[in-house]
Amino acid sequence: MHYTEKGIKIDDQLRTTARHIYAAGDVVGGYQFSHFAGWQAFQAVRNALFPGSSSGLTDLVPRITFTDPEVAQVGPTEEQARSEFGQEIRVCRWDLSRVDRAVCDNDRNGFIKVIAKTNGTILAVTIVAERAGETINEVAVAMKHGLKINDVAGTIHAYPTYSTGLQLLLTEMSLEQFVSGTSGK
Numbered sequence: 001m002h003y004t005e006k007g008i009k010i011d012d013q014l015r016t017t018a019r020h021i022y023a024a025g026d027v028v029g030g031y032q033f034s035h036f037a038g039w040q041a042f043q044a045v046r047n048a049l050f051p052g053s054s055s056g057l058t059d060l061v062p063r064i065t066f067t068d069p070e071v072a073q074v075g076p077t078e079e080q081a082r083s084e085f086g087q088e089i090r091v092c093r094w095d096l097s098r099v100d101r102a103v104c105d106n107d108r109n110g111f112i113k114v115i116a117k118t119n120g121t122i123l124a125v126t127i128v129a130e131r132a133g134e135t136i137n138e139v140a141v142a143m144k145h146g147l148k149i150n151d152v153a154g155t156i157h158a159y160p161t162y163s164t165g166l167q168l169l170l171t172e173m174s175l176e177q178f179v180s181g182t183s184g185k
């Protein structure tokens with residue numbers, strides 16, 4: 001079985017160079033998270049035991065830093081998004097003071113920031129809030145399934161939640177996109 005300083009070498013289906021052995025998690029040297037290891041392990045078992053195959057590699061991995069407040073992110077940084085997509089991106093940031101639930105909880109020290117392409121594709125979200133990690137998974141589901149900002153904005157969210165803040169921010173972005181035309185200019 002071949003390996004480098006980063007870890008065990010695998011292909012897209014998580015097969016090692018010993019073709020009957022699969023590897024997943026920290027040992028393959030990718031994202032070092034429990035949830036990523038668990039997802040890769042599921043994909044490895046699926047690929048080893050069932051017909052067909054699924055990729056065991058992805059960059060769509062939510063990450064949370066458990067500080068106070070928490071910092072939850074999915075997708076690239078603004079700098080990375082700008083370098084890849086240039087003028088094709090829009091960034092919208094709301095302070096938590098605009099989120100009713102955060103105001104109720106006296107959790108005003110933070111923000112929600114969304115980076116989207118001008119066609120509405122969600123590229124990245126950062127949430128800084130006491131329970132930011134609880135809201136970021138909704139964004140990961142939306143991104144995995146290719147939902148656009150108006151898809152999430154148009155979905156009724158229970159009030160008052162932090163998710164409602166995200167929904168309203170996306171509604172603002174959606175309206176801006178609508179009034180500025182599909183070119184985003």
Ligand SMILES: Cc1cc2nc3c(=O)[nH]c(=O)nc-3n(C[C@H](O)[C@H](O)[C@H](O)COP(=O)(O)OP(=O)(O)OC[C@H]3O[C@@H](n4cnc5c(N)ncnc54)[C@H](O)[C@@H]3O)c2cc1C
Pocket residue numbers: 024025026027031032033034035036037
């Ligand atoms: C301090 C700390 C905090 C973390 N906090 C978070 C967090 O908040 N959220 C998050 O998502 N991730 C966190 N992580 C990362 C997370 O723990 C790992 O990404 C995750 O455990 C990887 O799972 P794994 O199954 O690949 O490896 P591991 O969980 O490391 O499991 C590998 C297992 O293999 C065993 N093993 C090793 N060598 C051998 C051998 N030769 N024979 C048999 N068994 C062997 C080990 O004893 C271990 O039980 C944290 C890591 C650390 C160190």
